[in-house]
Amino acid sequence: MFSLEHVVDLPLIWYALIIVAIFLYILLDGFDLGVGVVFPFAPSDPCRDRMMNSIAPFWDGNETWLVLAGGGLFAAFPLAYALLMPAIYIPVIIMLLGLIFRGVAFEFRFKASDRGRVVWDYAFHFGSIAAAFMQGVFIGSVVQGITVNGRQFAGGAFDWLNAYSVMTGVAVVSGYALLGACWLVMKTDGITQVWARKCAAYALGYVGLFLAIVSISMPLMNPAIRELWWSTPNIYYLAPIPSTSLVLILLIWRDLHAGREVRPFLCSMGVFFTAYLGLGISLWPYVVPFAVTFRQAAAAAPSQSLLLVGTIILLPAVLGYTAYCYYLFRGKAPCESAY
């Protein structure tokens, strides 16, 4: 039976790949969900059409990263998938329903009458918020740990719901709003851009606030994380991560007011990167926090090997043609629907 078990550290590689896939999902779908979050606050209907046009060619590809992250987790760490999904059953269902509403809105609103369009505008907005909020809830509830008995989830249906997970839910909504608004600063001009700048500045304030809350509360809640981050000499090695976040936030603030178009988006992705890195360091090496490590959850070596070969060959191609699509639809978004 073909296996790369003795050649490479399969569970570790897969852990890294899943982490990267989830991060790419957060970045890519983050900005188009974020456009949905700020959508109804745009100054006019033509602005909204243009905002929609700026993400219409990409959203489907972006959402595919979610399927890859979910499918990858199932393939590489089936135990983690089997433990996490029942634990966050209700948030997952709500996220999926939200994604349905916002996903169909892309096609439906261009085909609806004026009255129908309002319905799909709100479907897009609330669907995006629901999906973003629930993704935040996943993070908030998972970092508090999952109740596991043997190979089964053993908690209750509402274990995920508490003030902390609601807070992280709001945090992710504001984070995506920042990404979305910065994307719009880059992809539009005129009144849409002026408005998007203001929007991004608001969102940036909330992002800074929530990052601070999470950065302080996580070590307070969990002694192991406290030990990891606040003990010497670790604190010196890890301090650059929150410091970089802070610098990036200040940079976005200045750029938004200085009229820069591209750098706020890049820097807001940077903020997400530092936050994600911090979270990753705190949760290492767990795949189901504080219950199952990535080595315990790893699929059989032949399974991980088979998919790894495919991933090595296909992922560069996927990244290649994804980049091609972004290149093809570069520049400011068109005002008219293109087809």
Added chain:
Amino acid sequence: MFEDLNAVTLARIQFAFTVSFHILFPAFTIGLASWLAVLEWRWLSTGKTVYAEVYRMWVKIFAVTFGMGVVSGVVLSFQFGTNWSVFADKGGNILGPLLGYEVLTAFFLEASFLGVMLFGWNRVSPRMHFASTVIVAVGTLISAFWILSANSWMQTPQGFTLGEDGLLYPTNWLEIIFNPSFPYRFFHMVTAAYLTTAFTVAGIGAFYLWRERHVSHARVMFGMAMIMAILVAPMQLVLGDLHGLNTLEHQPAKVSAMEGLWDTQREAPLVLFGWPDQDAETTRYKLEIPQLSSLILTHDPQGEVKGLKEWPPDERPPVAWVFWSFRIMVGVGIMMIATGVIGLVLYLRKRLFDTKWFQVWCMALTPGGFIAVLAGWFVTEIGRQPYIVYGFMKTAEATSPVSAGPIAISLLAFVVVYVFVFGAGSYYILKLIAKGPGILEPVYGDHGVARPPIVTEIGDREAQHV
């Protein structure tokens, strides 16, 4: 509130509902993507704008359908975990990589190039645009390959061992991917998808012809659809028969349920209609054709056909569902073949495009493919019960440790949302059909640019051959 519905039943209903809704979209888009590729190829090679206009109309319908397929498909990829976590844990070693390959080889391809297909008209060359359409079409087929391989493995599992920890471990990937029922299921399903599209297009084309609207476009739609009905519908009969024989070999209980046969017998009759009674172990009010079942299944009128009593009652599928779904599928298939035969006769008499009653018949058959696809999946999925991995793992042992309450509420939410959202989608598709194809500016040359005003006088003949 849900006393008589346990978590397993609710999880099954929920999955049956979401997966049945989902399959309607791929069943349509697999064929539609391929047809759009053919249309664009005809346009590029002949320069006739009628093909581009038909393309432009149907690509909008494709976009709406594909969007609904994507969002309803994302749901399924999570339900393995939310509703069937024990199955996900035990079978993950085998099914995980297959689904992973589906995402990597198909989903990204489709999603990325769909953007080019829809929004790239003025940004890429016609050649590149055509390539995008072909890539999307190929993507849908690759997707079907992996998902049907995974499904077929659950029906006819092989190439694995059962570990001491209760997990399934792969031993031979080729045996897993190309498991015994996979080739049959793949070709049967892809052909079904092509026919679903063909009969939808035929119905819409017939509607325009009947109303005498968009006649030149309608002739393209109706004519191309009839080619499929004439050639592919009879082929499906052969493929279906082969698939049935394969099922007889690997899942004989399913075939017995399809036939409504309880007693093992030689010279088994074909039960045309009847009412299978699971408790009484008999099929009531039978209308039979002697020996035909033996003839079809063993290709020998004397052949022995197994009855459901060969299996203990708790290993039999719900017979009535399988029995009736099978008859619905076959019934629609026969109507499709008849359509092809009539179409051929009318074509030879040069009456294909102006026979009113035939247009009405084709309009009535518009949803035929969808009904047949659903019925077919009901046969194969209900027919393999009580197993989720045939012979190795029962459905009841596969569910998540989630109580009935959340499953019932989420089921209700899915029903409400799907009916609303996909109802709206159907309404917009009907609106697009009512609007019909638009007229494009004639295209000048093979660069796909609109004709410069200066050459308007030269005339169509030259413009088409530049």
